[in-house]
Amino acid sequence: MITLQFSTTKGVGSQVIRWATWSPYSHVDLVLDDGRLLGATARYGVSIRDPEPIQTYARFQVSGSVETIEAARSQIGRPYDWPGILGWGFRRNWQDQNAWFCSELIAWAFEQAGCPLLRGDRSHRITPRDLLLSPALIPVS
Template sequence: MAKIFIGQYHGKSFLSRLIKWRTWSEISHTAAFLPVKNTFGNDCIEAWGNKVRKGSFNKGHTQGTCIDIYSIYCTLKQRDSFYKWLEKHVGDKYDWCALVGFVTRKHIESDKKWFCSELIFKGLEENGIFLLQNIEAYQVSPGQIGTSPILNYETTIHT
C-alpha cells in the first residue's frame, strides 16, 4: 500500500478569499505533495501562478497560510503513475479562462491548461482513483476535493 499526499490551502490573498466566497469553502487551493518514503516532503506540484509548477510548497503563497495535508491510500503503481502524470504537465499554462468560468459558472476549459483542483482531480482520475462521482474535473473546486470520503487527514502545516 502506498500514499498520495494532497495539500488543501486556506489562502489569505484577495483571489483566495474570492474563491472561498464563491465556492462556499474555507479552501482556496489544492496541490499534490511529493512523497518522501512514507510521508510527504517540502515539494509539490501545483497549477499556480501562470503555469503548472514543481517546487517548494510555500513559494508564492502568503506567509502563514494553513495547509491541511491529506493522504489517499493506493497501490504503488497508482502512486507512481499519478506523480508521473503530474510531472508530464509541469510547464503547462494556468487556465485563467477556466477559473473565470468556474467563478461565473460558465463552461470554459482547455485540454492544455489547468487550474489547481482540476489538475489534481484529473490526475487521480487518470490513474483509477476517484475522489468524487458524477462530476467532471473542470467542475471541481478546491473545497470539493476535501469532501472526498477517501481522503485521510494527516496534519496541518503553514507556509
C-alpha cells in the same frame, strides 16, 4: 499513499475562491516525497515548487499510485487556466484543456491513474472544496 495539501493565503484571490466555493481552502497541491509541492498556480502554471508561506493548511492522505504523480508531472509547463475563470460557472469540459486550475489537475491526475477522487457526474467543474469532500481523504494529524 499520496499526500494532498489544501491551503489558503491572505490574498484577495484566495478569499474570493473560498467565498465562491464555500470552502475553507482555496488551493490544493500534491506533496512530493522531498516536501516540494506539485500543482497549478496562477503565478507559475503547473510546476514543482518549494512551499511558500500560507495562512492555513491541512494535509490528507489518499490511496494512489506512482501513476498519479507521473500524470501530474506530465503536465508541468502547462499554464494556469485563466480563460477558465470566465467559464468557471458553466459546464465546460476541463479534461480537454491545455491549462489547469489546481483542483482540476489533482482530480485529473488521480483519474488518469485509475483512482478517481470524485463521482463522474461532477466532472464539469472541480474546486478545492469538491476534492475536500471526497470520502477517499484521510486526515493527517
